[in-house]
Amino acid sequence: MTAPDLLFTGGAVLTMDGSGDRDGVASVLAVAGGKVAAVGGAELLATRGPRTAVVDLAGGAVLPGFQDSHVHAVAGGLQQLDCDLSGVHGADAYRRLIAGHAARHDGAWVEGAGWYGDVFDGGFPTREFLDELVPDRPAAFASHDCHSLWVNSRALELAGIDERTPDPADGRIVRDTAGRPTGLLLEGAVDLVNHLRPTIDEDRLRRALRQAQDSLHAVGITAWQDAIIGEALGLPDNHDVYRAASDEGWLTSRVTGALWWPRGGGPQDVERLVARRASSRGRFTTTAVKIVQDGVCENLTAALGRPYVGHPGETGLSFFDPDVLREDVRDLVAAGFDLHLHAVGDRAVRECLDALEPVHPQQVRGDLRHQIAHIDLIDPADVERMARLGVIANIQPLWARQDPVLVDTKLPYLDEGHRHAHFVFGALHRAGVALAMGSDWPVSDPTPLWGVHTAVNRTAPPADPHALDERSQHDPLLPGERLPVLTALQGYTRVAARANRLDHVSGTLTPGLDADLVVLDRNPLEVPAAELGTLRVRATAVAGEFVHEAWDRTPTARPTPTA
Missing domain, CATH: 3.10.310.70 (Diaminopimelate Epimerase; Chain A, domain 1)
Structure with a gap:
């Protein structure tokens, strides 16, 4: 082996390619030419040369770069550029931010x-x-x-x-x-x-994507699936800004796009999306199609199998007639697309599975990676069906805690049965359903370590501004639905890479794959579960190049040449 460009030592190398609780752990990682060159023990230190930079993990860990399997990055960047209320929680705080923004901007x-x-x-x-x-x-x-x-x-x-x-x-x-x-x-x-609001021009979209990319790199994310590519939800089409970023070389992330499927779409839209898929390139590919089947429970628009409590006869909205949904899914699968289906309520989840079941043989033959996103509620019978059909559960772990928004604005509408079928990550995992993690940012914070914390503890991470109360921090939501730490980490690495159709280049620290990495200040497999949300990202790299660095004061932590 020739001398590597980088050697990581002095901590844990978590490859995320093992299946057991302790599988996939090494002590030295070698990177050469932007690729994972070798993973092993102290013997690899002998390969270093005069130009090799050595990273002392200082008791921390290096993992595959985190991947977010469901995010709206350009929307998140736009929100950060405007009056962003997401960092505070309270009517008085909103009042201060809105008044200040209005005073500073004369638009x-x-x-x-x-x-x-x-x-x-x-x-x-x-x-x-x-x-x-x-x-x-x-x-x-x-x-x-x-x-x-x-x-x-x-x-x-x-x-x-x-x-x-x-x-x-x-x-x-x-x-x-x-x-x-x-x-x-x-x-x-x-x-x-x-339709009356000011148009968002190309320059603002570019600034939003750059802002978002910096923010996601800072929390260890090297790749994501943008869950809406197209004009939707009051936002302009973001396809061309991604393609330009890739062509111009400033898209340092890997991005999979889920092309927006319009309500009332038909064969002509399939042809349009096929052409759009063919036009994506470089680090931006559009291999999936996004279909939104329902809304959310908080405003009574998620599609439930039983009425909302206090609202007799109200069961939410199915945005696509189930028969139409089956036809659309059939046509899109025939065109070779992965389906990314939004379903919050148990009825919507069932309608999505009903649409996917007829195309299951094609999924087996064609290695399509269909996923249902959110799954706030699911009937127990459909848990087993998801496993049998090989449908990926695209879950947002940060939502699975008893925070004020859930307890005050959602749970009152759910009956006892629905409350016990709520974010059942553990049941899905035990049934053999693959769990890909996502944030849905800007819906919720994109920090993967916060998501890991909540998936494992079913309580909020200590610094989350939307969940600082005692109940959020210490009273777990359905504690039997907790996930093992390794499973949660794999959901942000190996499984997310599969959902993003990027597992041929990243997602594990396997020799030959690109060196997409995140360096943490501590080993997540060794810290107490209650401390997972306090871990810090010290550096993020894509193809062996650092795209974010926040090294601590330890002199040996920064990468340094050996000679």
Whole structure:
């Protein structure tokens, strides 16, 4: 073996390619030419040469770079560039941020995102709150889950929304007891306002992607699946900015795109997406198609098998008729796409499985990687069916804790049976369902180590601003659904790489694969479970090149040549 470019030593090398609790652990990693050259023990130290840089892990660990299997990176970057409410939790904090932003920006609209409903009386914001802060211009703020839009009276007026405006088929205008719009628009109703909002130009999209990429690298992410490529949810088409970033060489991440499937799509849309897939290249590929089948429980739009508590006859929305969904899935699978299906409620999950079951033989033959994202609720019978069909569960582990937004704005709508079928990660894992981890950022924080912490403990990581209360931190949600640490880590590495169709280049520290790496300050397999959320990322590398560095003060921690 020729002298490597990098040697990692002095800690744990977690390859993520083992199946047992202690499998896949080594002590030295060699990197050459951007590839994993060798994994082993102290004998590899003899291969170092005069140009080899040595990284002393200082008791920490190096792992495959984390991958997020469900993220909206450009949307996250745009949110950070605007009035971002996601870093605080409370009506007074929102008031300060919105007022300050409005004072600093003189644009035609005041815009932002990231609010949580539990901070408001009744669980929902009102136009009156925004009217006090922004009385003279239209204002629009997307919820943290991106399924609701909070607007002021001026925005409602411009959109012509009043007590006579009918609800669209795929959404709702929230109204008070007199029938007047409250300022909250759900699901498809957001389009009544979104088409009036200022256009996001190419320069802003580029800045948003750069901002997002820096943020994701900082938490150890080297690859992701963008769960919406196309014009959707009030955001412009992000396809071309990804392709430009790849062509111009500043896309340092690997990105798999899930192309947006429109409601009412047909054969002509399949042809359009096939052409779009052929145009992606480099570090940006579009091998999947995203279909959203329902909404979310908090606003009663997730599709449930039984009515919401306190709302007789209300079972949520299925955005695609099940027969239409089966036809669309059949056509897209025939065109060679992986399906990325959004399903929150148990009825939506079943409808997605019903659509996937007829194409199961084609999945076996063609190695398609279909996945159902979120799965807040699932019928126990469908857990076994997911395993049998080989469908990947694309889960957002950070949601599986008893935080205020769940306890105050979601659980009250769920009956006892649904509460015990809630984020059943352990049951899915025991049944043999592959678990790919994602954040859904900007819906929730993208930090993989926070997701690992919550998946393992079923409580919130210590620094999460949305879950600092005693219950969130110490009272686990369905503790029997905890995951082993190694399983959670594999969900952000090996399994996510498979879901992202990147396992041929990354996801494990296997010789010959690209050296996509994350360096942690401690070994996640050795720290107490309660400390997983406090681990820090010291460096992130893609193909052997550091794209983020935050080395501590230990002199030997920084990579240094041996001579």
